[in-house]
Amino acid sequence: MAHKNPSPAVDIIIEMVDRPDRPIILIERLNPPYGWAIPGGFMDYGEPAETTARREAMEEIGLAVDLVELLQVYSDPKRDARQHTVSLVYIATAKGEPTAGDDAKNAKIVNVWELPNNLCFDHDRILHDYLQLRHYGIRPRVG
């Protein structure tokens, strides 16, 4: 097809349910843009989004995740400077010790009241939306 498409990707907010207060996982990116982000990656052709989510979690932090729900889809063409990327953001749970691998240089477990600012892409906004849902039951609005 000649039609040029945005590239679908999956990002995952992973709650560590074997710790107090369900902290989440951030990874330090090995490739540009450098900095901290939630784990994720591009969907492969022929791969359902849920499979992408489980695959990327295993590749980047070495943990099996259980998907809980879809938070929202983020598709602003400016959210990723590399190309137009449509991110499906899932909330998931995991247990154990994350180990950075593949595209992740480091992985850390962070309490939700200690999230850093200036995350990569639009992950500040995504985590803001996540906390609105987690704390107040308010789902992200669509435009």
Place this chain on the structure above:
Amino acid sequence: MAHKNPSPAVDIIIEMVDRPDRPIILIERLNPPYGWAIPGGFMDYGEPAETTARREAMEEIGLAVDLVELLQVYSDPKRDARQHTVSLVYIATAKGEPTAGDDAKNAKIVNVWELPNNLCFDHDRILHDYLQLRHYGIRPRVG
């Protein structure tokens, strides 16, 4: 990029809020696969998903829609026999008279208790999920 991606698309469940019982719109497709479906189409590069939803509704049924919420994302590689298509399904509202245009041969307004079976793609499943949310407040599960 050499990476082959699934193609992101948007489908829209449009509730006619100027009629009793908020009936929804189905379109008869002009192109294969033939049959009835909810309106929708592929995202253009550089276009946010919400813009795709409004554009496709205007092109296919000639109505401006207000987006209410994202129902779910459907990404099973078998859901579209043409290619791997990731569908972002929005719920929206509209008023007025739909007029079939662009890829739609016909448009009709249908009560939710009179939905036909054997819609195109996985639109039977999508409308089942929609009715679970509309009638019982139960959101679609992720795999």
